[in-house]
Amino acid sequence: MLTRKIGLIGIGTVGKAFLKEFRRNKPFVKKTLNLDLEVVKVCDIDPHLKNFSQELGFPFTTDPQEIINDPQIDILIELIGGINPAKKFIISSLKKGKDIITANKALLSSEGREIFQLAYKLKRAIRFEASVASAIPLIKSISEVLKFARIKSIYAILNGTTNFILTEMQKHKVSLFEALEKAKKKGIAERNSSLDIKGIDSLHKISILCFLCFGKFPNLEEVLTEGIEKISLQDIHYAEELGFRIKLLAIAKKIKKEIEVRVHPALIPQNHPLAETNGVYNSIFINTEVGRDFFFSGLGAGGKPTALAVFSDLLSLVREGSNFFIPERGSKVNFRKRGQLYSRYYLKFLAKDKPGVLAKISKILADLGISIASVTQKETATLKSKFVPIIMLTHKTKEKDLNKAKEKIDRLPIIKPPTQLIRIEEL
Ligand code: HSE
Numbered sequence: 001m002l003t004r005k006i007g008l009i010g011i012g013t014v015g016k017a018f019l020k021e022f023r024r025n026k027p028f029v030k031k032t033l034n035l036d037l038e039v040v041k042v043c044d045i046d047p048h049l050k051n052f053s054q055e056l057g058f059p060f061t062t063d064p065q066e067i068i069n070d071p072q073i074d075i076l077i078e079l080i081g082g083i084n085p086a087k088k089f090i091i092s093s094l095k096k097g098k099d100i101i102t103a104n105k106a107l108l109s110s111e112g113r114e115i116f117q118l119a120y121k122l123k124r125a126i127r128f129e130a131s132v133a134s135a136i137p138l139i140k141s142i143s144e145v146l147k148f149a150r151i152k153s154i155y156a157i158l159n160g161t162t163n164f165i166l167t168e169m170q171k172h173k174v175s176l177f178e179a180l181e182k183a184k185k186k187g188i189a190e191r192n193s194s195l196d197i198k199g200i201d202s203l204h205k206i207s208i209l210c211f212l213c214f215g216k217f218p219n220l221e222e223v224l225t226e227g228i229e230k231i232s233l234q235d236i237h238y239a240e241e242l243g244f245r246i247k248l249l250a251i252a253k254k255i256k257k258e259i260e261v262r263v264h265p266a267l268i269p270q271n272h273p274l275a276e277t278n279g280v281y282n283s284i285f286i287n288t289e290v291g292r293d294f295f296f297s298g299l300g301a302g303g304k305p306t307a308l309a310v311f312s313d314l315l316s317l318v319r320e321g322s323n324f325f326i327p328e329r330g331s332k333v334n335f336r337k338r339g340q341l342y343s344r345y346y347l348k349f350l351a352k353d354k355p356g357v358l359a360k361i362s363k364i365l366a367d368l369g370i371s372i373a374s375v376t377q378k379e380t381a382t383l384k385s386k387f388v389p390i391i392m393l394t395h396k397t398k399e400k401d402l403n404k405a406k407e408k409i410d411r412l413p414i415i416k417p418p419t420q421l422i423r424i425e426e427l
Contacts, residue, residue, distance in 0.1 A: 009044070018307035041067050068096060097124070102126065103309070113328050132209060134298070140316070144324055169236050203263045214252070242376075258334050258336040282300025347391070
């Protein structure tokens, strides 16, 4: 019988769910897989978690060093989140000979390069299935299979909170704020929910996928990252009328020899599987040279599904040992500079309803070589405002030119700025 001793730091939503799942599954794992796994100590800075832990039968401490310095502990499960002290704990534990399981996307996306190099040098394993798309076995599938199918692009919904919010707005016409409050109650939002709303959590996750798929982490500050904070019920409604749905997408794709990475809301065709990903679900659409398209979908956030990913990491680490990825080593991959985007756009102008307005807007667009695909002006009768929405879809154009046009249009006295601009992904 293979025996492993485990220490866990961080008893939040995921930590609690993991401890319950661990207790439930331990006898089965012992009997069927011949593995004797023991969580010998759990730690959280909040002393109130002592009762919770001890009721489940796990010895508790508020001092992480009791776990890090305990030579009998082989595996550290880090579920604190954030950069520090998580990084410090992981580095010290690696140096003490422990293997690591973490769900920490913020940490891996910014410090993964250093942490993976160290683990590699010390011949220690790191597993991080829970860091991206929760219970969906994505990290394992990419590392063990898809990577070898030569990945061309990833289009993904990687944040459960924003997907839940957009779904609530679309289906129940509630405001973004109301939907966010619901997401918080469900325990899916980050402690600092602006990480979800502003697209930063999706950025962290797509960066980890970039490393796995293309061998290199992008520089987070250089990635185009926009959240859903400016998406209104009106935009969702107009997009639907036009046959689209608005989703927060995380995209990484090869364009010639470069990788383009970006996170932003986008209009996507309603009949695409990504558009049908609702609520807390995440979906990942991967196009490869060898196997064409792969589609993953499942619960992307929440204590139980994330705990499941941690548990599966634990089993695979104990049974297979080493890492299934290699750290960045002289990768020749280059990331495409921002501002080179070539896309279709949804534009919503608020304009005075009088003759010549459309002509003025169209002239500015035409002067910059931007071709209009469709225009709809919305009825004025029920609107108290002097300004009426005009919805325009463009053909493909350079984003630089579109931004120039938007600036000029927003300076027109007949326009109430800012004009709304959302990219359209044709998929
Ligand atoms: N806040 C994250 C989300 C949690 O909503 O996706 C899972 O990583």
